[in-house]
Amino acid sequence: ILGGRASRPGRWPWQCSLQSGASGHICGCVLIGPKWALTVAHCFEGRESAELWQVVLGLNNLDHPGAHSQTRGVRSIIVHPRYNRAVVDYDISIIQLETEVEETEFVRPVCLPDLDQLPLPDAYCYITGWGHTGNRMPFKLQEGEVRIISLSHCQSYFDMKTITSRMLCAGFEAGTVDSCMGDSGGPLVCEEQDAAGPLGRWTLFGLTSWGSVCFSKVLGPGVYSNVTHFTPWIQRQIYLHTYLLD
């Protein structure tokens, strides 16, 4: 995360780290149920085999997992069948964990949005991850507040790259707060509000997907997979993989 800050342990209990062998942290992921997490499809390019991966939850410092962390193997990886590597479209995948997580203060799922629930342009939401901060890769989980940007406005930043309805943009024109390399698959969450103010319930609207080279001179918003678009697909896949007999 560029322009963010280190987060307090337990503040983002749905954030997880997708790790592979000696490489350690590769991508972020998001817990959505006791046995289910989401990440982006591009994290699995060339390594779609479940046994290569493990998911670490309840983690704040990558270097010191601590007593609150839980590690799970991966039973299966479901990459969206329409994932398009060139356009980075349909960039989403579902991770089925080997065993259920134990829900604690540090490990809790986030809500999926309803079928037609989208964050409003100019709403302020949060991104988190262990990705690049512009001068280093951090050990502590970083958080940053970003503003939701409409698709049409977002397209103007990415003249040469198509912004599809499967994408969501958030950030700032000056790129002051943005996700970066290593944040992929991590959450963009917004707190539910009513007229009286925040309600204390957080919903997952985006998964960090792509953008400009975040610490280069080219600035602009980050692009996230639009979770609302995929909610029916996610629910269907979880149901099929849990209950359906072959």
Add this chain to the structure above:
Amino acid sequence: CISNPCPAQCGANSTTCLSPPTNTSCTQCEPITLELCMNLPYNSTTYPNYLGHMSQRESSVSWEASLFPALVQTGCYQYLMFYACTLLVPKCDPVSAQRIPPCRSLCRKAKERCEAVLGVVGLPWPEGSECNQFPQEGNATCLLPEDGIDECSPSHFKCRSGRCVLATKRCDGHLDCDDHSDEENCGCAERGLWECPGSKVCIQISMICDGFPDCPLLVDEVNCSLCRDNELECNNHQCVHRTLWCDGYKHCSDSSDEWHCVSLVDVSGWALTVFRTGSQYQVCADEWNPHLSQLTCSQLGLGAPSTVTMVAEQPGVAGRRRWLHVHPEWDQKEGAALQARLEKRSHSCYSRKRVSVLCAKEDCGLRPAPPPRAAPHRRKR
């Protein structure tokens, strides 16, 4: 790698390793996937490139990958895009797996003609493209534009006049080509696309009847199959016999015969309703049990049951209802969905009561309360 072979994960085609050797320090030819450079007279590349990028993914999001296509529109140099691609996705020599550089003269022409254009908007010429690093033609193998090289990248539209404008500017209602050719022939068909009936949206032909709706009102996914009367249409337009629908087993290749089989319908309580053989059924309470209530809510993604009631049918209505009963071996079907644990029977429901379930949605999206702070240190503003 000088004394050792390349790491195994580099693959059999890897011939050269970078120094120092690491698990990823392998060079090999790979197909070009960078959209900007898909129309080059070569189709394989190797990394790192001449701009220091380590992969096509890195190139695709780089500053230069945005800069060069924008610069092409100015028409500053006919072969600018070709030159840019020799830097972004260098040609890979199939024998040595080494990159082949652009010739110095190509670099110099591009820089001479286009650097000043960039300067007008205050941008520098890309770093790392110093021309002296490239060989002069004749001294070594290097790349020069050949006849027939496309001046525009695949992300550009070529105006009749020969100028390149961004493909996103084509048919956008604004004149971008000097000869206005970007606003001619703007129908979907002329662009090799399919027009969604009832709207002006164009989609790729491969998206018609592929099981994913892309047009407004889903019109790209209608009239895609001709199923017989005893069949139902899968989401991907296969036809599957009605009796196989919602039986707990996958028959459509996309599993869609097992979607939306169970629902809770709000009719004087949340009536458990199951779709079977093309019709809606209610569930007889005769052999219902708490385990099945649990399964119902869990399968619907709604957490745990909060209220389960057996609702008596009103006289005069029950005769018209269709019933599903709990299968005698419902507990033998490990991990199966609710619909697999129910069956049709010849007789009606003895109790004449149907199952009604209310589920309590699972908690999500809540963070633990922040730890209390010691009051004396609190500073109000």
